[in-house]
Every structure is written in structure tokens, then in C-alpha cells.
Amino acid sequence: MAADLPTPNANASPPPAASAACGTCVFNHAAQLRALGVDVSGHDHVVALAGNPNTGKSTVFNALTGLRQHVGNWPGKTVTGAEGGFGYRRRRYKLVDLPGTYSLLSDSQDEDVARDFLLFGQPDVTVVVVDATRLQRNLNLVLQILQITGRVVVALNLIDEAHRHGLSLDQRHLARELGVPVVPMAARSRRGLDALLEAIEQVALGTVATRARRVHHGDARTERAVRELAAQLLREYPGLANTRWIALRLLEGDPGIERAVTDGTLDRLSSPTPHAVSSETPGT
Amino acid sequence: MRNVHKGSPAGASTATTLDRLRRGQIATVTAVDIHGPQRRRLMDLGVLPGSRIHIDRVSPLGDPTAYLVRGSVIALRREQARGIHITVEQE
Numbered sequence A: 001m002a003a004d005l006p007t008p009n010a011n012a013s014p015p016p017a018a019s020a021a022c023g024t025c026v027f028n029h030a031a032q033l034r035a036l037g038v039d040v041s042g043h044d045h046v047v048a049l050a051g052n053p054n055t056g057k058s059t060v061f062n063a064l065t066g067l068r069q070h071v072g073n074w075p076g077k078t079v080t081g082a083e084g085g086f087g088y089r090r091r092r093y094k095l096v097d098l099p100g101t102y103s104l105l106s107d108s109q110d111e112d113v114a115r116d117f118l119l120f121g122q123p124d125v126t127v128v129v130v131d132a133t134r135l136q137r138n139l140n141l142v143l144q145i146l147q148i149t150g151r152v153v154v155a156l157n158l159i160d161e162a163h164r165h166g167l168s169l170d171q172r173h174l175a176r177e178l179g180v181p182v183v184p185m186a187a188r189s190r191r192g193l194d195a196l197l198e199a200i201e202q203v204a205l206g207t208v209a210t211r212a213r214r215v216h217h218g219d220a221r222t223e224r225a226v227r228e229l230a231a232q233l234l235r236e237y238p239g240l241a242n243t244r245w246i247a248l249r250l251l252e253g254d255p256g257i258e259r260a261v262t263d264g265t266l267d268r269l270s271s272p273t274p275h276a277v278s279s280e281t282p283g284t
Numbered sequence B: 001m002r003n004v005h006k007g008s009p010a011g012a013s014t015a016t017t018l019d020r021l022r023r024g025q026i027a028t029v030t031a032v033d034i035h036g037p038q039r040r041r042l043m044d045l046g047v048l049p050g051s052r053i054h055i056d057r058v059s060p061l062g063d064p065t066a067y068l069v070r071g072s073v074i075a076l077r078r079e080q081a082r083g084i085h086i087t088v089e090q091e
């Protein structure tokens, strides 16, 4: 699938208008957004910001919360997620800016923080901020996250850069392929913020049905082993979400997930929490 | 990896490893003969069978080399590049 998507060299046609969402109506919903700074009290929903390094996560975070998380490339970046609040329409949201990561499968500290939050923090909505000029690389993480949660909005950021490079992006096609909303945006100039807020609200409230694209391994023996182990996990930890994904990691010998089993993390998670609602495609 | 192609299909391309790729040549990755976390890392960055790859630039000392793969640049040390099997397309 990724091969069909545009890459910086693959498409030289001039860009169309970004989208109806970020053309003339840039500030339409500005009155509905309330930046709440560090105040996350009484939030109705938790929203995580994930993505590769340098895709504009902190820029989005700042635009929504009014805070000043460091923007730009720096060594020794945020290791734990910064938190802030915003209000949109009648609800309050807690926003968590996760460390940039290329993967949820490597055993590095940044990736563990992002992964543990997505897997065990169970945010209501995960916004994956992707670099529209490096879509192929970025989609790796998007697909990995879609294996964990279907409650995802893809923020197709740096769309201004993409257009400058002569790239046009078919976000509708992408949304269809991924099974979740895709919002083109240029966070630095606050373009597309309104559409992002709208999509976050819809996924948070469940007013839009997502059908996250799931990856299958096509190997009967692997699939059988995964199924057996997943069933065993569910017996051991009733109510545990993502047993299939956890089973795959255990079969891979993933040290972070083995730790979660031995240190009791999985045990704690197996009692359902109000935030554990899942909209994943069943039976995959 | 499952599909390790060692021969060159119909003589149209040459099988070798990435460290032997020259500037201006374009290659396709056929196998990643590296194990453990580094393998995972490479695949997460887009180096996997089927990816097209070429040299973007070489550092002043000749090592590491920056490669362009799937629209992004990554830097690899020579010993890493040696573990990446490729077929070079004809110039």
C-alpha cells in the first residue's frame, strides 16, 4: 500500500487547494478553542500526540494549549510527555505530547515512553502527527499505532512544505486505506487546526466510526501461535486490551513487554477503566 | 528474511552488498542480514526488502554514508551497509 503513496520524487504535479478544511475557514472555530495552559483539571478526554521526531507535535501541542513546549530539533528531548489542557466546544481535554519515535517496536527509552502510554495509558484519542513530505517513513508508525488502537486521527502536517515540493496528497484515499480520519494541516501557521479539533471530538465521542487497518501475517503457524497465546493472556488477565498485539511481541521476545508481564503491569491493566473503551475492528 | 535473493535475475542487475554501491547507482534491497535490535531499527527506517536506495552523500572521512531510502535520508556505517544485500540496477 505504501508504494502507492506519493513520495517527494514521485509526483511533480502542482498541488490543488489544501482542502476545504484549511482554505478560507482557518479561524472559523477559533472561538470554540480555549487554550487552558497547564490546567488539565476535570478533563473529559485524554488525547495523546504521537509521531516521528520533528513532525510538528510540539507545534500542535502549543497551538492547542497555549503553552510553550520547546519546538525544533534538540538532543536530550522530552523523555516523558508534557501535559496541557484545552477546551473545545463543551468539553475539556488533557493533551499529552509524547516523545518522537519511529517505532513502537524498538527497545529504546523514547519509544518505550510513547508505547507504554499508548498501550497502557489508553488515551481516548491518539493524534499521530505525520510529515507529509516523508509519508512512507511516517506511515510505518501510523500502521504500528493502528494495531494498538483504532481511536486515531492522522494529522497530515507540513502540508505547506509538501506543496512547496510539488506534492499533492489524496487525504481521502489515505483515510480510506487507514480507516481513520486524516486531516491535512500546517500547524505552524495554525492551518487545519479547526478540522483537527473537529476530528478529535468525533473520535472522542465516537460519532465517527473508525476501522483501523490491521496487519495480518499470512503465516498459519504464526497466526495459530498468536491466537493461542492471546487466549491464554485473556484467561490470565480478564479485560486486558490488545492481547493479540501483546502476544506478537512476546513471541518476538520483546523485553519491554516481557517486563510488563513480570512486574505486574498487565495485571493492573486487566481491570477495565473508564478510558478503556475500544473501537477496534473485532475479530482481527 | 524469507526471500534472500543471491543470484542476479536475468543478468539485468548485479547482486552485492550496500557498502559496495557507488554514487549515482540505484539499488533495491533484497535482504537485511543483520540481527537483533539493529535489524528492527533499519526496517523501521525503511530499509527492507523491496526498498530502492541510493547514496545521498558521503561524509568527509568516507564513513558513515548517507543514503536516501523511501523519501528520507539515513546514515549507515560501513559495517552496517555490509549486512544489507542489494541488487544494483543497470546504469
Ligand SMILES: Nc1nc2c(ncn2[C@@H]2O[C@H](COP(=O)(O)OP(=O)(O)O)[C@@H](O)[C@H]2O)c(=O)[nH]1
Pocket: A051, A052, A053, A054, A055, A056, A057, A058, A059, A060, A070, A071, A072, A073, A100, A157, A158, A159, A160, A161, A185, A186, A187, A188, A189
Ligand atoms: N513549514 C512548516 N513547519 C512546521 C510546521 N509545523 C511545525 N513546523 C516546524 O517543524 C519543526 C519541528 O517542529 P516541532 O513541533 O518541534 O516537532 P516535534 O519534534 O514533532 O515536536 C519546527 O522548526 C517547527 O517550526 C508546519 O506546518 N509547516
Ligand SMILES: [Mg+2]
Pocket: A057, A058, A059, A070, A071, A072
Ligand atoms: Mg517536540
